[in-house]
Amino acid sequence: MALQLGKPPRTPKPAAADRPPIHPKARKGWAVVAVLPFLDHRPDGGDAHLGEGIADEVLQALNHLEGLQAVSRTTSFRYGGSALSPAAVGRHLHATAVLAGSLRKEDRLLTLKADLVDVKSGRVAWSKAYAFDRQDLFATLDDMIRCVASALHVPATIRPRYAVDLEAYECYLKGRQHYFRFNRHGMRSAAQLYRRSLDLDPSFPSAWAGLANCAAYTYIYIDRTEPQRELAESCSRKALELDPELAEAHASRGAALSAAGLVEEAEAAFETALRLDPNLFEAAYFYARHCLAAGKPERAIEYFEWAAALRPEDFQAILLVAQIYHSLGLEDEARRARRAGLSLVEERLEHAPDDVRARYLGANALVALGERDKGLAWARMARAQDPDDPMLLYNLGCIHALAGAPEESLDCLEQAAAGGLTQKDWFLHDGDLDGVRSHPRFQALMARLGS
Known part of the structure; x- marks a missing residue:
């Protein structure tokens, strides 16, 4: 549930046109969908990171559709593998529908099974099984998103995404798990995994953004040396060159600019990231940290609260x-x-x-x-x-x-x-x-x- 922390002191705010949109709330008449992690069929659960990553990709895309509100990742992912039925989970989350599924990975072949359950009736509103080559992951997810939107009577306009190699994508997902530990060992492991992702697929913008984040964090909190600052600068710039509309890339650019002490430029980058994706936790969280370091505590409160609402x-x-x-x-x-x-x-x-x-x-x-x-x-x-x-x-x-x-x-x-x-x-x-x-x-x- 969202945390109510009280109101920060009244301070002059930037003009509305210069500020990111407030975190979106469910609107009257909009469908509310919860997306659960795709369950891994392997006995050791070795592909659980991929099941969460796939669910997150679908969730983020659905949350950008007009007329549809997605339950936050961290709220819905708590129910992954739950003994509750999808309809029961949906009632707990006050959702209209729940998307649940499973995955199996064998060599170059990936199999996904997805079910969209109507919470009120408990019936499956849409279901489909996919079997595809590892290079076709995002194309398959785009089809899934269109089908879910159609079943919920919502028009789907999907932004084209980079068709990343599956192994590179998995390295990226594992890197994020290490990165969010926010310590030197986690940063070192995350950077290694992001580099491995880029070795496999040098044009993957999210991995460039992730490596930039590691370098910026390392420069600010661990090793304040020029090579780290330059790495944050070059990697964040590369991510933006590869995908100028990627919120992650703008957030990593904000972190790199913050590390360089470019206060206003960093703020512009963070706000662009939040305009592109108001649900991007790291954009709100690191914007808040930037504001605090810049001596802007009231703005830091605003964005820490935003981040807390997202997770x-x-x-x-x-x-x-x-x-x-x-x-x-x-x-x-x-x-x-x-x-x-x-x-x-x-x-x-x-x-x-x-x-x-x-x-x-x-x-x-x-x-x-x-x-x-x-x-x-x-x-x-x-x-x-x-x-x-x-x-x-x-x-x-x-x-x-x-x-x-x-x-x-x-x-x-x-x-x-x-x-x-x-x-x-x-x-x-x-x-x-x-x-x-x-x-x-x-x-x-x-x-x-x-x-």
């Missing part, structure tokens, strides 16, 4: 927006967001206890909510898992600052900067560091980071 199970956006509310003195909103985010973290750690980012962001929320001892225990657990990661060390600095331990905070911040996290704007604008900002060691660190 209701994501703990990152909601906990980061809580920190901004705190820095602006909006303590009721901060507490509400932290409690909501902490609940998501606890749910995440039940299934993935080794998720370091969940652990340290949860530790921050615990300390801020007054559970100091538990929060510091979680912080120690996170550090034991990856003691030298610069992003982890920076966040530990924030946690210790909130806990009233300035020397421990500054130890971590200095180590984070020594490890490569040298984006000065974060240190300057992060409200969690207010307790150490006047400390001589903090001021000396800022002087070392330069302009």
Whole structure:
């Protein structure tokens, strides 16, 4: 469900023509469709990433059709493999119809079975089995999208997409899984997979965008060296050259421009991405991070909330927006967001206890909510898992600052900067560091980071 976080302070907004559209809501009379992951028939579930990727492609295309609203990926994907019937899932999600299916991959042949179930009657409104060569994946998905739209009495205008090689596409999907871990090991693995995707298919724009994102993240948070910035620049430019209408490409361009310190140019790129695809999480999320680093907390709130609405199970956006509310003195909103985010973290750690980012962001929320001892225990657990990661060390600095331990905070911040996290704007604008900002060691660190 969408998180209600309260309203940010009233601030002048850009003219409507210069701002991206608000996140779309279901409109009266529109059909609402939920798309479930295509189930993998392999006993080991080795193609589950492909089943999710195919469902995501279909979902995104359906969500761009006039007269049709798709349930968000993260909301509907929770029901993948559920014992509930598609009609029961649809009732849970308040959907008009549910698209469910299965896949089987054998050498060059891929088999897809798709069923569109009418939620009210429980009957199958449309069904089709496809068997096709690996090069024909997107052409097959385009046919599926047209058929689903027709069954729902919605006109379908589909933007042509690049017909990527299936193996390259799978490398790209696996790369995204690593990328969203948001740590140095994940970035390294994601970059390797994106490069492998491009070795197989050098004209795949999404893989170029993914590699640009890895380089931009690495430059900002891990290894602030010119080769990383140049890689983000060249890869994002290549993605746009290959597909100027691809929202992912504009989002990666925004990340690259943000890394280069080009504030207005980055904002224009992020807003273009969100105009092209208002459901692109990374566009809203990284736009919010850009706004925060640029000293625009009210705008950061807007886009973190947008990102949180796109991925209701994501703990990152909601906990980061809580920190901004705190820095602006909006303590009721901060507490509400932290409690909501902490609940998501606890749910995440039940299934993935080794998720370091969940652990340290949860530790921050615990300390801020007054559970100091538990929060510091979680912080120690996170550090034991990856003691030298610069992003982890920076966040530990924030946690210790909130806990009233300035020397421990500054130890971590200095180590984070020594490890490569040298984006000065974060240190300057992060409200969690207010307790150490006047400390001589903090001021000396800022002087070392330069302009």
